[in-house]
Amino acid sequence: MPDAADDAVYYVISDLHIGGDEQLEHVEFLDELLAFLERLETTDEDAELLINGDAFGLWEFTGIDGPQKFDILVEKYPELFEQFRATGETIPITLLPGNHDHELAAYDEYVEWFAEYNVDLVQAESITRPVGDRTIWFEHGHQQDPNNRIEDFGNPNASPLGYYYNTLVTSRAGQLSDRGRFNWLKDVQAVTPTERMPNWLVSKYFYREMNPLIRYAIIPFLFLFNVSAVLAILAGLDLAGIWSLPVTQTEAFLGQFGQAGATVYLILSVNVAVAGLLLIVGIPVSFLIRDVRKTIDRFGIFETELTVDPDEPYTDAARAVFDEHPETAIYCYGHTHRPRTTELDGRLLVNTGTWLKRLHRRDVIAGRLPPVFYPSYQLCAVRIAAEDEGIVVDYQGIDKPNPSVEELTRTERLLTLGREPDPSLPDRQIVTPEDD
Template sequence: MPELPEDTVMVFVSDSHIGGDPGCDGFESPAELETLFEELAAFNRPVELILAGDFFDFLQIGDVPEGTNRASLTMSRPEYLDLFDSLKNFRSREGKRVVYLPGNHDAEAWWNPEIQETLKAVGLVDEFAYSYLASMEVGGERRVVYCEHGNQLDPVNVVEDYSDSLDTPLGHHVVMDFTRRVAPYGEVSPGLDLSEIKMVYPLVAIPGWVAGRYFYDFVGKVISYLLLPLLVAYALYRTAAYLLALSQGGGFLGASGELPRIHELFLDLAVFGLVVLLVFAVFFLVIRHVVRRTLNAVSPGKGAQGGGPHYSPAEASRKKIEGIAKGEARPPMAPSLDPATVDVFVSGHTHLPSLHEIERPGGRRCALVNSGCWLRQLQPVSPRLKGPPVFVSKFVLTHVRVMAEDGVLRAELWEKPKPARQRLTRLERLVSLGRRPSQPAPDAKARLLAASELPAWRSTS
């Protein structure tokens, strides 16, 4: 276990998922990640940059030309040149180091030696490791920081042997045989762009996303091309009838000698409008009921119904990490490590940034941090009228910093706000009004989301 100088900053970045075939590349924030690397390069202190898994997304890349590999192919793309130059510049600075950990989307870097050779040859990475473990002297005590990607805590993404190219978990096949194959089809119908299927968060909400896009598109068309034209046509017809009767000297009901009774015109229009709206409401409720029953049948977990960004796999992973931190199990990627010695446990994989503390027996605290991701997500929002969830775009660009400060070990969760363009129908905007998350300003600066301070602790045993 390396002993770091007390002024070292450890920075954890995961799940940027850089790379992919046309229509499959989900990384949209190279400028923001480049800015982070430039900021870290300017630090006047040692920095350990840990790329904590899924930095690349090799699963989204098909066949590559002879003489190249998925890493070199990705780095050669024009839109990423400045990003990788900034990472190379960071590593070239004094006291700066880059450690690369495996995830489930870039496991090829462990069974394909060409990729590690490429990344080292171009000066991007110092060390490849299955997990990261380091300590530093803080407040007179030795404090330990540990990190692994986190996919080994997710049953559908466990890789038993990273050196075996045939060791492919279920999650691998979901990407290779489903999302990567359907994404290139693009917009298959108005409002349903399959290239965005990989953005749906959580993935178990994909059925809700598909059903919701079709539902709101269909209902919107019924309103635009049937309901509104019918109401307008009837209003014009009754108005014309009223004016014709009036021009002939009669009232609205044709009774000769009566004064024009315009209130009857509006009453007639209102009654007709209410009848049409009632019929439409019944139609809406029936369609909504069918869609909700279908989603309940095919969507595992409550989160798929628009219950928010939390979903059961992430919660299960969090509980497993809490159990490890309490000594109930060993870290999957470092089974020889005594987890009771770890002060900060960093993971990624779930794309759900978080920071919280647990207290061990005896009072010693441990900070558990999820580094989140660098992606745009389509997150479900519960709409009004209890329809299918509305999926809104939100950038989640987060990273973790761990350092010694004023005699305590401090863990921080940072976010780079970025506005996301929304592709919602008028009906989706209407039913989600007041429930969509606010968008940050385009020039918003990076901000601290949460922090944990772990003071010195001495065993009382």
Template sequence: MGGDSDDRVCYVISDLHIGGDEQLEEIDFLDELLAFLGRLEDTDENAELVINGDAFGLWEFTQVEGLRKFDVLAETYPELFDQLRATGEQVDITLLPGNHDHELAAYEEYVERFAEYNVELVQAESLTRAVGDHVVHFEHGHQHDPNNRISEWGDPNSTPLGYYYNTLVTSRAGQLSDRGRYNWLKDVQAVTPTERMPVWLLSKYFYREMNPLLRYALLPFLLLFNVSAVLAVVAGLDILGVWTTPVTVTTAFLAQFGAAGTAVWFLLAVNVAITGLLLLVGIPLYLLRRDIRKTIDRFGVFETDLTVDAEAPYEDAAREIFAEKPRTSVYCYGHTHRPTMQSVDGGLLVNTGTWLKRLHRRDGLIGVLPPVFYPSYQLCAVRIAEAPDGLAVEYEPIQKPSPSPEELTLTERLLTLGRKPDTELPDRRVVGDEGRDVAPESEPEYAR
């Protein structure tokens, strides 16, 4: 282990979110993670594995406290900890706390516990590594998220808004998930941003929990809502005698098809009647809501900004690091669960994604059906190594079958035909030596 930085290869993963109350203890990617660690155990490279935050879901443990959480993790996942010990005998494994496992920075005993499994826990907000003539900056990224920023690093009592969400909502979901028709509530951790939670719950209720007879009875009405809204207006014009032609022509046309035409006419009539009533009630309610919203905005009451920009704060942070430390060529973070890579001021801004399931919102093309949250996996490790033309950064995909065939109902699959999410990872990029000033600079003690 160790070795010269000139031939160092860094592998980076983040946001595993391992552990939590009841159903949250299930790891869908355990086999893939064990295989990845096993491959590193057999590598001939001078490799280091950096686990860049949120390896564990300590916030999601509400029935045990303190160091007892480590004991529960080791007892629940013996294969994982055994493999960490075996891999750590061959390559360096460095663990950096995130927001969900910030407690790792709060107790010195955690350093000793992880050392028993050949994992070096760095109780800092960030760390750096020299790779060839370049330096890579690692941090989880939650310090740039106002909802999850730890105001006093290392203080176990520092609890941002995200802490309460996860202890009150996420952990409770883990306790209740197996009570549903399907065990779907445990996927609450994959819902990002968290403001989508109400819509996600509505979607899963409609497609998973609702009585099938009721759902299929509502489908025609919801699918035809937009058409029915237009027909309701036309019907109103017919009743007022302003414009009767469309109703007359439609009635005559459907009459040609006998019983089938009568059934269609009846279906349209019911939809038009219900839609008309909703429009009569909905329009004044919309105007009232709009006026109330304007009043609230005018007085500045209840103004909140829960949706955090997933890119801009990290671009700014990368620019600052690149300016202050010219040898730094890569700013590597996680937290947002979105594997992305972009150039910033001659360096690279790299997000390591997540090993959790990802949920991609797909809104309906017609009608007013709840959106479908299409599940996928984008398991990956980021590999950072010196190359002949500079510092190379590339995503190594970890193959795992799509969960969509089992987790989407027939209705959801039909509504998302041709609309599957793009799960391709970013292409390999190289930071050229000419793009950065490689003058020597002092490094913190946790850099090597």
């Protein structure tokens, strides 16, 4: 390798998803992105910035087609493109298409237009870069996802399953988001895996859209459901004449508190009645659902649905790359929005995460209330460079205030007290030199 590879430093980001219909056009991390690019503009390192796919949400622009979307991007985000131009005068900027901006590979005009802003658009599925005496393999990662794999890369009419999901669901959410009591529907892009979508919608409806009077009226019943289920069983034992002591003791205890005790007893009685009915109906239904699921699993009907394993396909892909190109030390990808590193036979898989908001599911402390989805940001740039001890991978976090205070209701925070997520970026990793 040339000496330049020993000094090369690579900064890698991915999954910005900039742009889209209506509410999706708002970039919540724009200031942080501009500051990051300004920092690279003044670096004295032999650096290169690689944007490893899904820089733009072109799938989410449904009102226009083809290269016209470039003009919309420049019009909506002039500061970003001017900063691309300024940073690109100091260091190379390389842009690789992902699935959401696959159109960048479909029209040659994009290459010329991005070049005017000092961005080198590479219309390829993967690229490599030298680092020390090894190489780094870069790809966005959607080719390992059967729902977003583009079989005919570069075809402007390519439309995998994920394309329809984003044009019909994500973009529509951007158009409707400001109609709600709160502008939350636009965060649909942050819901991963896709199977969590129904739970997320139920959660946001319950905590954000439901009439507050209705919500606060039913919370005691849902919150006490677990207790009521136990009491329903005990009440059944009492009615059957098997064991009446718990019910008798409960009546005697609450009777000491007069009207307040009577109110609590009434609430518990209603809960017990509801819980009893649900148990009576739920037990046979649960057996039926379990049997149906077993039958479905036997036939493998849903083996290729929207949920994709976030690790196994990329481990297999990286192993194939390492076998075919033994000089490769790092397989760098994005797409899954999960910043993480995985060691594989002395090599390293590196996922660059996302600049979108991330949502962390948390079940409530007790009861049968909908789960709460805590929002957070894990903005980062992955720095890869050859140093004395080997090839070093550092996740450089970029500060952005936690949005949970503004975006979660007091009820959501109270019901998940002590269960707040504490997201962190992967630790520094080193790929040590191979033995001679």
